[in-house]
Amino acid sequence: MAQPHIISLVLSVHLPFIRSTAAYKKEHLLFEAISRTCLPLLEVFDRLDRDHVPFHIGISLSPVLCSMLQDESLLNRYLEYTDKQIEFGAREIERNAENSMLRQLSRLYYDQAVERRILFTERYDRDIIKVFDYYLKKGRLELLATAASHSFLPFFTRSREAVQAQIETALSCYRHNFGRYPQGFWLPEMGWSAEVGGYLRSYTFGYTLVESHALVFADPPAIRGNFYPVRTPSGILIVGRDFYAQEDLAQMIRSPFYRDEKKDAGFELPSEELEFFLGCGKCRIGTGFKYWAKGSNDPDEERIPPGIYDPQKARETAVRHAGAFLDSRISRLNEVSRYLEGPALSLCAWNADTFGRNWYEGPDFIEALFREGEKRDEIVFQTPGEYFYKLDVSGFQTAVPAFSSWGMNGYAETWLDSSSDWMYRHVMRALERMTELADRFPNESGLKERALNQAAREILLVMGSDWPKMLYNQEAAGYAYHEIETALRNFTTIYEALGSNYISTEWLTRVEQLHNLFPHINYRVFRRKR
Secondary structure, three states, X not given: OOOOEEEEEEEEEOOOOOOOOOXXXXXXXXXXXXXXXXXXXXXXXXXXXXXXXXXXXXXXXXXXXXXXXXXXXXXXXXXXXHHHHHHHHHHHHHHOOOXXXXXXXXXXXXXXXXXXXXXXXXXXXXXXXXXXXXHHHOOOEEEEEOOOOOEOHHHHOOOHHHHHHHHHHHHHHHHHHHOOOOOEEOOHHHOEOHHHHHHHHHOOOOEEEEOHHHHHOOEOOOOOHHHOOEEOOOOOEEEEOOHHHHHHHHHHHOOOOOEOOOOOHHHHOOHHHOHHHHOOOOOOOOOOOOOEEOOEXXXXXXXXXOOEOOHHHHHHHHHHHHHHHHHHHHHHHHHHHOOOOOOOEEEEEEEHHHOOOOOOOHHHHHHHHHHHHOOOOOEEEOOHHHHHHOOOHHHOEEOEOOOEOOOHHHOOOOOOOOOOHHHHHHHHHHHHHHHHHHHHOOOOOHHHHHHHHHHHHHHHHHOEXXXXXXXXXXXXXXXXXXXXXXXXXXXXXXXXXHHHOOOOHHHHHHHHHHOOOOOOOOHHHHOOOO
């Protein structure tokens, strides 16, 4: 029997740090991620585990998200948000009483809100991280590390202390939450440069993932393409994303039968009917009650006008697309295997938000992939670590992938253009000052240690890749600018306070409550290595 092909699914679960202020109400982004991505994915894992369907998937949980998922204040507000959803659902059922299809959808969303509240509070005990850890211990998931604040690492490789702080703070998070150090590393935004590889090797990571063109333009080019790993001169194993898998999925998501995520009752109803839900004047946010299918106006396809969403038809479409997706992978792997000696690998790596928050039927698609894959002898699902474990790495080609990312046009313009170039001179200056502080105060305790730890949080926060991406995309740009400015101002205040030997305890406490990520941080990660 021919050796089966390998498909590896890897999801990055990450959100920017969200802490609402009077001017910026953004916590609903976290609440939506919990309700529409995290919980649905965990429900998929529960059903597959219950039915003894083998599934293996790589997961990168960012330390920023881990911090937010353990913030009791945020979790309490998430439950308040869910309660408002339930109340809103009851009103929607009544409002849509005369339209049976809309009423059924209102009832569906109402029931989901109730069930997920019960799931979150009773079965999961408000601890999503513990549920992920449960499946890690069962061998169903493989944890990949990532940078502490999801920083675009190629921009900071000239600051050794900056990269070591990102990695060491992340490792502290994983040790505390999962009791282990991950073997693989998820590059934030898939941002790779040769210098990043050196840092990963120094922290004993075994492998990382890159965009497809990183291997196409590698030095020398990867002779086996993206379907087989290479090894860098320093020993890091590299595997590239399956370009065709991304193209296939993007095409499938456009199906006219899937739910239109851009249309929501929260943007359609009169503001007076939403006042109790919004809680912030006239600003509008999604309620999760979405009644319309996408439809299609593509001249090359059958034109299907947008209509009322049909969950059953959408679910059937997701199952059919999962089968077609596997057929495409098998066909492609059969072709490339003619030129490979080892088992070909199709790496399917995505943001987790693709499956749930941005694509309502996404969790159904993932579940169908594993259920359908169980029936096929010619493929097997493995995590990247499982795949590497069974190979002789001495036979891998030695190559250095090209500088790359999965941002716009494949390089770095998403994180460095006229919308964000102004911030980096301030960030780099603050990084120099943070290293100075860590060297000047190596053994502090009490109030000074608190201040130094908070300074480290502010620097890590402002290094996050989310802020320049928001500015580039002009999505929540005001919030991004506010967070950059606030973090830099907070750091500068602490720096000057330590210089004058006076720190306001009241002010520091307020800042600690506002930017409270990385609760186990140690500012000494910014010290120069001797």
